Amino acid sequence: MAFLDIQHLEKSFGPTRVVKDFNLNIEKGEFVSFLGPSGCGKTTVLRMVAGFETPTSGAIRIDGRGVTGLPANRRNIGMVFQGYALFPNLTVEENIGFGLKVAGEGKAAIARRVSEMLELIGLSDLGGRYPFQLSGGQQQRVALARALAPRPQVLLLDEPLSALDAKVRISLREEIRRIQRDLGITAVFVTHDQEEALSISDRIVVMHQGVADQVGTPFEIYNRPATRFVAQFVGTLNLLDADVMDAAAGKVRLGGVPVVLNRTLSGRSGERISLAMRPETVALGRGEGDDVVLSGRIAEVHFLGSVIRIRVAVDGGLLALDTFNQPDRPPPSVGASVEISLPHRDLLVLAA
């Protein structure tokens, strides 16, 4: 049985169903991210696991113990909030020791654990400060230490990096992952930032309108999106219309060129479907092993530093492609006629 087991979880606020039949198994020590736009129900699921919301139906088990009806303070869960939620009247040390004091641990044990936690987050010399004397990143580190100090079974992080600036966000997310790995703690991380989710998770749950659209490793989610929403939400995607020529053989006409996909199609001949491809799978010119070749005209060129994003107008729409910057090869100019290519196996047929 999974360590954190969520079965048929539902939540309605009045007539609005916010979470619909949500099922998830998380193994011990796993780092799982809930990814989705705001209002998709990811935070609600997290809050139900934490005990701050009561599910309309369904069950939550932690290490085999049913916790669905337990109040938040008896679940042994650590929580990190977006707005830090440090107690303003307590010092860093007192904040970190709060949970241990509630648990009735002795003074010496608390002091030992607090200094251990301060060392873990690299703030050993700031134990006597008050939260308002710390930067945002430092405050969130303290919040993490406070959540971890009582040795919770599960660590829940509710968009913990959203309030921080870009640089701190990246360094702190790496630190969170390192600490999670070191302690081997099971963690659930809620975010709307796909890069964040892709970079630190063992698995990602992509949520959309209260439903878990896809659960998988970052590699699976990015390369084999199960639904149109997942494909569009995670990463950048090109969508081109194609006409089905032979559904059974998986043959379609794309930009006037017949293409054989490596799967059969459900549509009938002549029906229009959407094909998707990632910008990095498309090459300018004829790439090695690329069997789908389209011609078009350069519409836009965006120089992003290490990467150049080019948009090419082809028959069927605009198509974005990424090439690496090469100092000896300037990017093509707008209006130029070009050929672009990609292997047919990188064309995704999206379910509605």
Add this chain to the structure above:
Amino acid sequence: MTERRLWSWLAVVLGGLYFLLPLVGMFDFSLRMQRDGYGFEAYRVVLADPQFQQTFGYSVALALVTIVLGILIVVPTAYFVRLRFPSLRPIVEFLTLLPLVIPPIVIVFGYIRIYNTSSVLPLTGSWWGTNLLILFGYATLSLPYMYRSVDTGLRTIDVGSLTEAAQSLGAGWARILAVVVLPNVFVSVLSGAFLTFAIVIGEYVFAALLNVGSFGPYMVWMGGNRAYEPSALAVVAFAITWACMGLIQLVTRFSKFSTVRR
């Protein structure tokens, strides 16, 4: 000095004189008890009066108990209204303002009617009962000040997140209120408490009609029967009120964790 500045100063000076002159006059009068010049004789007489000591001591004790009761009623109420029933806030606010609208004499007559010796709950019949009644009455009178200041204090902290953070760390309601909420609204509670103190110390109507020997009726009695001592008493009462306000300022300034947030 520009002309505009001059007018500003003039307004300040006039306003200051308007408030200060009666006080100066009263203070001056209180010092003239002895015929041969200024002296603190009136203060000595007042402070040495056993009745002053008894009534003042009683009122101070009553004020302190009222403050404790007020905190016990208002802090959890304001907290749960903010946390769980935000839609009830206007209603609770209106209810807490009622003691300002309904004159104390109406409240106390209501009390006497309901709790008189021939009623089901004859609180006015015993010393304890009367004290309990006046305590509840004063707690009611202090509601507008206590509730507003605590509610304002709660507005400055993220009550929801702090509560959830404490809950996730295993804390129950009592601990959340005592360790997380109360210390963070302490300055507001204190300002409500000092206002309560000032109200209870000088309150007359409740005390007189419930026949309680507190400081308010003593001041009135003194005013009707003596010449210099009432002025001395008024100066003492002012000094106490100002000391309370000074203490609020002091605590606000030296509250070590609240300086930046507020």
